[in-house]
Amino acid sequence: MKLFFEILISVILHPIAMILMWINLLARDDLEPSRKLIWFIVSIIWGLGPILYLLVEDGSLW
Template sequence: MKLTLEILISAFLHPVAVVLTWINLAARSDLTSMQKAIWAIVALLWGVGPILYILVGDGVLW
């Protein structure tokens, strides 16, 4: 259920999802600076960036 809600937030509230993605990226210590930069750029892709981050990057929006 949480994943479905996160995907809906990502698709319809993209600006909020991008900010939440960036906050989560800033707090992660398992990624290098280059990986964080790449994910920050990918998150800007409208509607799919945060979804990719959740599914592929093992991220969460909250």
């Protein structure tokens, strides 16, 4: 039952984190367009994109 809730929460929260990451990427002027494109592609990988973005690019999700 615990695993079910973890999967359910991740299915709901991950898309929200991806959308917030994309909004932040579009608003940033300090990244080159090629780096933005790379981060858009990386963010599609389930669970990995937003975490890497926060750690590597000093991104913020809100």
